[in-house]
Amino acid sequence: xxxxxxxxxPWALLLLALLPLYSWxxxxxxxxxxxxxxxxxxxxxxxxxxxxxxxxxxxxLRLATAAALIIAIAGPRTANKEIERETEGLDIMLVVDLxxxxxxxxxxxxxxxxxxxxASQNVIFEFINKRPDDRIGAVVFSGKPYLLSPLxxxxxxxxxxxxxxxxxxxxxxxxxxxxxxxxxVDRMKNVKGKNSKVIILLTDGDDNMxxxxxxxxxAELAHAMGIRLYCIGxxxxxxxxLPQFDRRTGKLHLDFLGNTIPMQTINPANYVMLMKMAxxxxxxxxxxxxxxxxxxxxxxxxxxxxxEVRIRETTTYESYRFVWIIIGGLLLLSELGWALLRPRAP
Numbered sequence: 001x002x003x004x005x006x007x008x009x010p011w012a013l014l015l016l017a018l019l020p021l022y023s024w025x026x027x028x029x030x031x032x033x034x035x036x037x038x039x040x041x042x043x044x045x046x047x048x049x050x051x052x053x054x055x056x057x058x059x060x061l062r063l064a065t066a067a068a069l070i071i072a073i074a075g076p077r078t079a080n081k082e083i084e085r086e087t088e089g090l091d092i093m094l095v096v097d098l099x100x101x102x103x104x105x106x107x108x109x110x111x112x113x114x115x116x117x118x119a120s121q122n123v124i125f126e127f128i129n130k131r132p133d134d135r136i137g138a139v140v141f142s143g144k145p146y147l148l149s150p151l152x153x154x155x156x157x158x159x160x161x162x163x164x165x166x167x168x169x170x171x172x173x174x175x176x177x178x179x180x181x182x183x184x185v186d187r188m189k190n191v192k193g194k195n196s197k198v199i200i201l202l203t204d205g206d207d208n209m210x211x212x213x214x215x216x217x218x219a220e221l222a223h224a225m226g227i228r229l230y231c232i233g234x235x236x237x238x239x240x241x242l243p244q245f246d247r248r249t250g251k252l253h254l255d256f257l258g259n260t261i262p263m264q265t266i267n268p269a270n271y272v273m274l275m276k277m278a279x280x281x282x283x284x285x286x287x288x289x290x291x292x293x294x295x296x297x298x299x300x301x302x303x304x305x306x307x308e309v310r311i312r313e314t315t316t317y318e319s320y321r322f323v324w325i326i327i328g329g330l331l332l333l334s335e336l337g338w339a340l341l342r343p344r345a346p
């Protein structure tokens with residue numbers, strides 16, 4: 001509920017500007033009338049200027065009464081807005097590669113030392129924040145897939161889980177794309193509701209560890225369950241040098257000059273396989289050579305997978321006009337009472 005204070009007729013407040021003018025006119029200096037007297041000593045003191053000061057209590061009460069009544073005319077009130085959101089969100093499973101190759105430094109300027117995994121984290125966080133009405137889950141994989149988070153509307157939980165991940169945290173090396181997609185399908189097949197279901201696969205490698213189910217059959221399984229599959233191939237279409245890193249922390253090893261130390265050469269992703277998977281599951285295949293391209297890919301998916309949101313807004317008003325009328329009445333009674341207690345001298 002959103003509560004705002006306002007006036008029903010705010011233009012009426014312009015009448016408050018007349019009160020200082022009234023106060024000034026009440027206190028203006030006037031001249032005594034001229035009469036003929038045989039001896040002006042009889043009128044000693046009468047011809048002095050007369051001023052009724054606006055700062056005295058009765059004029060002040062009169063001005064305060066007028067101000068209170070003007071505020072009452074303006075209609076002070078609070079507007080209580082209630083917004084009901086009826087959403088038909090999506091169920092989105094993020095399937096993210098955590099294999100060693102995600103430590104490659106080809107996603108930005110070499111001097112910045114941004115790994116594929118760091119670039120992926122940044123873009124995924126942006127994507128999650130743009131889907132407030134959807135349920136999101138995550139599967140991470142290297143040589144074996146692991147469920148990082150089931151489908152949930154708690155985006156903070158998903159973000160914290162992704163933030164805790166680093167390359168090397170999964171002990172089983174290799175790339176098990178097929179089993180990772182199959183795990184995501186399995187976590188979505190029994191989810192209740194009529195929400196649209198989407199899997200977004202992000203990988204930079206080729207499947208070399210799946211045994212129970214291979215990548216294309218996993219995509220066929222997703223299609224059979226009514227799940228669209230978007231496949232993103234990360235990295236250049238050429239062998240890339242993989243730097244040395246600490247498997248316990250995911251931090252790069254640097255020499256005494258601050259340069260990375262080469263470890264081995266890795267092959268590019270199997271883009272043909274990813275394209276076939278996306279086609280089978282009626283999704284779309286993307287290539288991303290750097291973080292900017294990856295960000296644009298997720299932005300396009302964000303536009304394609306729209307969430308229908310119906311908003312109904314109702315507003316109720318609580319008026320305070322009667323309160324200001326009472327205040328004005330009390331001030332008026334105070335002025336009348338003061339006039340009776342302190343009558344003006346003749």
